[in-house]
Amino acid sequence: MSALIEVENLRVRFPGDHGPTDVVRGISFSLGRERLGIVGESGSGKSMTGRALMGLVPAPGRAIADRMVFDGIDLARLDERGFRRLRGARLSMVLQDPKFSLNPVIRIGEQIGEALAFHSRASRRERRRRVLDVLAAVRIDDPERVYRLFPHEVSGGMGQRVMIAMMVVLEPDVMIADEPTSALDVSVRAQVLEIMDDLVRRRGMGLVLISHDLEMVARWCDRVLVMYDGRIVEECAAGRLAEATHPYTKGLLASTPHLDDARELLPVLDRGALGASR
């Protein structure tokens, strides 16, 4: 399998009062036409890794890498214009909460159609047709109606499907989904993941699924990276997480509750030991 993205020694650096801090501290990984999960606790650098791939690390932060290649393009040396050509068209990103990630004053259909306007010369009618198609593709029953709605008029689950539609309308090669279901009702999470999964497989996209939920990532991904404190501490096939060797991963696994759990208390991570091991 040829890699879509290859990353070598990626750092995300923020200037601080006491000199620069790296919140991602030299990670290397590759992504093929597969579903790659990134898990780790809050603040471990998952989102910044995703943002770095899109060229969207918020200022004054900066992404630095020895190599960060996407389809022969070195993202580590790409300027803003170059990134703009890729974003939405070949690399795309689904954010966490549709309540905040959709523009409140622009109709849903127009928000999706924009991506087409930025990257293609499609006519207005052509754009409209493609937007309706992609709304249907994320299993929205009445695309014509939803096209005209504003984001506050749809539920969270539907909002996230709109977001996914917006990010796949140009059939990108890679989609990064940053906690795509964390803000949703438990009842609609599986449905949203299934729609996303289905699109990714059918269109042969590479997916980076970022989550703090180890079980979810194990279920929906082929391969998993475990991040801790800005580093990748474990990399394994999703089916083999049980054989993980790093103490942090083992700790995470041990602290996942189960229905048939007989334990009174879930174990607590021993951070002292983790500090020593890295």
Place this chain on the structure above:
Amino acid sequence: MAQAEIGAEQRASRIPRASAAALLRRGRSLAWIALTLALTLLGLMAVTFVVGRVVPIDPVIAVVGERASQAVYDAARIEMGLDDPVVVQFARYVMDVLRGDLGMSVTTQRPVMEDLARVFPATLEMATLGILIGVTLGVPMGVVAAARQGTLVDQVIRVLGLAGYAIPAFWIGLVGLVVFYASLGWVGGPGRIDFFLDGMVEPVTGLLLVDSLLAGDMESFGSAFSHIVLPATILGFFSLAYISRMTRSFMLEQLGQEYIVTARAKGAPERVVVWRHAFKPIRVQLVTVVGLSYAALLEGSVMIETVFSWPGIGNYLTNALLNADMNAVLGATLLIGVVFIAINKLSDLLYLIIDPRARS
């Protein structure tokens, strides 16, 4: 599909389909605006009425004079209805106001309504030009400053905004007159028009620029324009300072939102990110800011009207106050209050039109 999801979507689906319900809601919003408008106006009249009664100026003496006998005084008092119950007096006051009767002005010896019809257009004309300048320059400046936060452009725009606060209006007015009128001769001096053209144009709207155009009198138009351009620009500068500062801070808040990241993730060019995704949501807030700013200008910038001998409502009100001309003071106050309320309600209406969230 899960239960919760279905419920939520059906709820959403009712909004655009049931347009009758939407119309009803819109109608109710309008009725609400109308009702609050009526109540606010009544409240305003109550205030001017009470103020008119508590000030230590005896309206009877104002009519009969200081040396009238007690009998004459009492007769005049009854004649003027001042012995009637307060409620009756207030009702009479409201009816008078609604009929357009604000009493006589003791300084001008004319009905206050006529005075206001003459001075208010002078203020309106200047304030409208001022706010146009303030909006067309202030909004883009605020947007650009926010989009380039921390750069030199941003610094310059912020300094201009601060200057609008720190520099006194009368000072800038005097300096403006000295430089552009006295030294350079680029603009007309104090007043609305050159004195030899004064009264040449038949007043239709009371706005000299409009009336002179209607009359096809280009000489008067040119003169009026050369007189208004400096004070209007100065007013424009003050509202520009306020509007650009507010626009900048609204924009900064917008640019930190998640949907800005979404727009960038779609490949939106910076121009679209700034002017569509960040600017569109702040239009509602800007309506309020511009409305407030316009209302402030319409109250008549007393300083500017004084420096430029501008026969507007600020000047009129100041004169009335200095002469204890109560009818004129209350009439002008009432008018200013009405203008303020009208602008407020107008921005409420604009809200309904431009904010999809307020509509449903």
